[in-house]
Amino acid sequence: MRSMTGYGRGEAENFAKKFIVEIKSINHRYSEIITKQPRQYMLLEDNIRRLVQKYIQRGRVEIYFKVEETGAKKPEIKVDKDNAIAYYKSLKDLASYLEIPPNINIHQLVALPEVIKLEELEEDLADIWTIMEEALTKALNQLIEMRQTEGEALKNDLKHRIFLLRKFSEQVSARGPMVVEEYREKLMARIKELLDETQYDENRLTQEIVYFAEKCSITEELVRLESHYKQFINSLSSSESVGRKLDFLVQELNRETNTIGSKSNDLEIAQLVVDMKSEIEKIREQVQNIE
Numbered sequence: 001m002r003s004m005t006g007y008g009r010g011e012a013e014n015f016a017k018k019f020i021v022e023i024k025s026i027n028h029r030y031s032e033i034i035t036k037q038p039r040q041y042m043l044l045e046d047n048i049r050r051l052v053q054k055y056i057q058r059g060r061v062e063i064y065f066k067v068e069e070t071g072a073k074k075p076e077i078k079v080d081k082d083n084a085i086a087y088y089k090s091l092k093d094l095a096s097y098l099e100i101p102p103n104i105n106i107h108q109l110v111a112l113p114e115v116i117k118l119e120e121l122e123e124d125l126a127d128i129w130t131i132m133e134e135a136l137t138k139a140l141n142q143l144i145e146m147r148q149t150e151g152e153a154l155k156n157d158l159k160h161r162i163f164l165l166r167k168f169s170e171q172v173s174a175r176g177p178m179v180v181e182e183y184r185e186k187l188m189a190r191i192k193e194l195l196d197e198t199q200y201d202e203n204r205l206t207q208e209i210v211y212f213a214e215k216c217s218i219t220e221e222l223v224r225l226e227s228h229y230k231q232f233i234n235s236l237s238s239s240e241s242v243g244r245k246l247d248f249l250v251q252e253l254n255r256e257t258n259t260i261g262s263k264s265n266d267l268e269i270a271q272l273v274v275d276m277k278s279e280i281e282k283i284r285e286q287v288q289n290i291e
Contacts (some may be wrong), residue, residue, distance in 0.1 A: 001236055003026065003150030005242070010138025012131045013070050017134040020066040024141050027289045028060035036064035037117040043182040044129050051133060057138045057241040058291045063139075064106035065132070072285055078117045079110075087112050147291065155236045161283050162229050165253070168276045169229075172260060173222050175269050176278075218263055221256045228252050249286045 004027040011020050033056075035048050087109055090141060095102035110116050232249050235242045257280060261273035 001151040001155050001238065002144070003154055003289050004147065004291050005150060005289060006141040006143045006146035008090075008141070008143030010135040010140075010142065010144065012134035012138070013068075014127070014131050015044070016070060017128070017131060018068040018070045019131050021067070021132075021139040022064045022066075023061060023136075023139045023149070025056065025059045025061045028058065031056065031058050032060040032209040033063070034061065035063045035065075037063075038067055040123070041128060041132070043125060043126070047133070048131055048136065051136055052140065053225070056291070058243055059120040063136070065135075073084060080115055080117060083112075084109050084115045087115065105197060122166060151290065154290060158236060158283060158286055159233065161279050161286075162232055164279050165276055166226075166229055168224055168226050168272050168279070172218065172264075172269055172272050172276075175266065175272070176218055176222075176264070205220055218260045223258045225253065227258050228256070241291050243287065245291055246287045247284075250280060250287055253280050253283070 004025060006023075006025050008022065008023045011018065013019065022169060022177050031053070033049050033052050035045055037044070037048070046064065052063070092102045095104075122277065228249050232246065232253075234247070236243055253279065256274055257276045261270060261277075264273075
């Protein structure tokens with residue numbers, strides 16, 4: 001299990017360039033990848049995204065690329081032959097017109113504007129991607145390591161909170177039968193206060209107690225809670241992305257707990273429900289950080 005928050009950094013270089021990659025990730029409901037690289041490498045953005053998606057399934061990921069030149073640039077020298085020929089013909093025509101010898105040499109020609117041009121060599125994006133991929137992979141591995149470390153801490157905390165919830169559920173379960181018995185005793189006391197023992201209908205009293213017991217029965221909710229606890233604990237050991245599943249289970253825990261609170265007509269259970277909802281809210285906050 002992994003957290004969605006983390007940081008990673010990686011470097012790689014060849015004879016000409018050095019790439020430095022920094023990645024940070026935070027929690028997000030879906031997967032969002034934001035890349036910031038030099039404009040000349042925009043065509044490699046899809047490569048970057050595909051590589052990141054192999055490592056990360058969920059969260060907002062921001063990737064920053066920094067490029068440093070590690071070798072001297074070697075521009076390509078290009079001769080504009082058309083310009084050189086045009087200059088040569090024009091100079092010959094001018095010499096003929098002025099009736100002077102056309103003493104034109106190659107050094108004079110190449111010194112004229114736009115005859116010799118220095119152009120930057122086009123970079124091979126395949127070679128560039130090899131270096132970028134190496135740096136990005138190092139950063140991703142560091143990021144994943146941090147996310148796993150935080151994920152382990154979250155797992156331990158969540159296991160402890162599920163343990164507390166189970167204890168509260170056990171107390172609620174133990175208290176349930178007492179609620180019915182106390183209701184019966186209160187009802188009998190009230191009847192004796194208002195009527196003598198010969199005036200009330202024993203069958204009618206039994207029906208009333210049964211009706212109350214059915215109305216405030218929370219057995220189904222407790223069974224479902226235990227099922228959710230087991231699913232939650234099992235999910236914590238999964239190697240897959242479980243954040244959304246855990247988020248759903250938290251909603252179910254909250255729903256069953258609310259139902260128990262609304263059905264049980266008892267102050268002690270009501271207090272236990274408050275404690276349970278407090279723990280569930282803490283779990284919900286932690287689950288928001290799980291991939």
